[in-house]
Amino acid sequence: xxxxxTINFKGLAEAAKICKYFLxxxxxxxxxxxxxxxRPNEKAKGMITFRTETAVKPAEIRxxxxxxxxxxxxVTNAITTKNTTADRTHYYFTETYLNYQKILYEPxxxxxxxxxxxxxxxxxxxxxxxxxxxMDEGQGKVRYSIKASVETPWTIKSEAKAEFIVLxxxxxxxxxxxxxxxxxxxxxxxxxxxxQITATVSIPKTGYAPGEVIPIKVEKNKQSVLSIxxxxxxxxxTLEDCANITLEYDVIxxxxxxAYVSRTSKTSLPxxxxxxxxxxxx
Numbered sequence: 001x002x003x004x005x006t007i008n009f010k011g012l013a014e015a016a017k018i019c020k021y022f023l024x025x026x027x028x029x030x031x032x033x034x035x036x037x038x039r040p041n042e043k044a045k046g047m048i049t050f051r052t053e054t055a056v057k058p059a060e061i062r063x064x065x066x067x068x069x070x071x072x073x074x075v076t077n078a079i080t081t082k083n084t085t086a087d088r089t090h091y092y093f094t095e096t097y098l099n100y101q102k103i104l105y106e107p108x109x110x111x112x113x114x115x116x117x118x119x120x121x122x123x124x125x126x127x128x129x130x131x132x133x134x135m136d137e138g139q140g141k142v143r144y145s146i147k148a149s150v151e152t153p154w155t156i157k158s159e160a161k162a163e164f165i166v167l168x169x170x171x172x173x174x175x176x177x178x179x180x181x182x183x184x185x186x187x188x189x190x191x192x193x194x195x196q197i198t199a200t201v202s203i204p205k206t207g208y209a210p211g212e213v214i215p216i217k218v219e220k221n222k223q224s225v226l227s228i229x230x231x232x233x234x235x236x237x238t239l240e241d242c243a244n245i246t247l248e249y250d251v252i253x254x255x256x257x258x259a260y261v262s263r264t265s266k267t268s269l270p271x272x273x274x275x276x277x278x279x280x281x282x
Contacts, residue, residue, distance in 0.1 A: 028052060029160045031148050037165040040131045044164070048104060048121040048148045050114070057113045059151045061105035063123050067098030067144040067166065069132060071244040093244045097132070098144060100125045127166055132242045134165045140245040142166075170237035170274035178207030179278055184267040186255050197221065201253045201267055209277040210234045214251060238272045249273050 028051040038044050048063055074088045104121035107113075135142045144166050150158040172178055186199040200219045208214055210232050218226040230251065239247035254266040 029148060029150060029158045031146050031160050031162045033146070033162070033164060035164075037167055038127045040127050040129050040166070040168050042127050043124055044127060045122070045124045046146065048123065048160075050119045050121070050150055050158075051117070052114060052119070053116055055113045055115050056152055057107065058105060059107075059153060060103050061121055061150050062101065062103050062148070063121075064147045064149075065098060065100040065125050065145070066147075067096070067128070067131060067142075069095045069097070069140070069142045069242055069244050071140045073139050095243050097128050097130065098125075130241065131166045131168065132239055132245065133167050133236045133247075134163075135236060135245075135247075142242075142245065167275075168237060169276060170272075171276040172207035172209065172272060172274035172278045173276065175207060175272060178272055179205045179281060182206050182269050182271075184253075184269055186253070186265050186267050188255060188265040197255065199253075199255055201269065203251060203269055203271070205278065206270065207272045207274060207278050208232045209274050212277060214271070216251065216253065218253060232273070235273050237274050 030049045032047040032049060034045045046063075048061065050061065070093070072090070072092045074090055076088050102123055104123060105114075105119075131144075132142050134144060143163060145161060145163045148160045152158075181202055181204050183200060183202045186197075186201065188197045198221055200222075202217050202219075203214055212232050214230040214232060216228045216230055218228070220226070235249070236247060238249060239245060249271050251269040251271055252266055253269070
């Protein structure tokens with residue numbers, strides 16, 4: 001009876017998508033940023049550009065910057081088998097990290113107007129220290145956006161919207177014991193046999209950054225050893241401090257046999273994904 005080890009790298013952020021978009025109701029209104037990716041505590045600088053072919057009298061020109069984490073899920077309370085319907089409760093949570101508004105222009109007197117041409121209105125804001133990374137992962141989303149608006153009497157409000165990315169630093173050296181190995185065991189019995197398969201799975205450390213390789217060793221029945229190198233792809237860092245969303249990663253090792261019943265057993269090795277790798281041991 002032979003067995004086979006299958007290695008999977010799995011994380012809640014595996015399908016995370018970083019979203020950027022630009023949407024405007026007026027081609028003459030644009031949002032410009034000095035970058036489309038920022039770090040916590042970083043100052044962002046931008047410019048609102050408004051073009052007009054004739055003189056106009058805007059009531060105000062405003063910019064709004066928002067960042068929030070939204071989670072939504074359903075909890076099944078009861079299922080009626082007769083009609084196969086479920087009584088479900090919908091839960092929705094939001095946590096705001098960034099909420100900044102500023103009026104970039106407003107007339108000092110009724111006769112004030114903007115002449116025909118291009119008009120630029122600068123602004124700046126700081127990314128909060130506790131801002132989680134941008135993501136869109138099923139039941140959990142973290143988005144950061146900018147909205148510019150020009151409100152002119154007797155006309156439809158002009159609006160432009162854009163998203164930007166926040167990607168925090170996560171220094172693995174700030175954690176303790178991430179440079180220590182982690183070991184787990186898989187034990188699986190055989191059908192009509194007193195013998196069982198015992199596999200010991202180990203990794204040399206539990207902190208990794210994208211671009212590194214996870215060396216995985218699987219030792220079966222203290223006899224054969226299987227070594228696998230698993231590259232770490234570009235992933236968002238582990239997220240633990242957000243009230244509504246947790247981002248966790250595991251290395252999952254699965255043992256498959258040719259047994260007739262319950263052919264598969266697996267174990268999970270939790271790891272931390274950061275942006276700054278661990279320093280090599282001296």
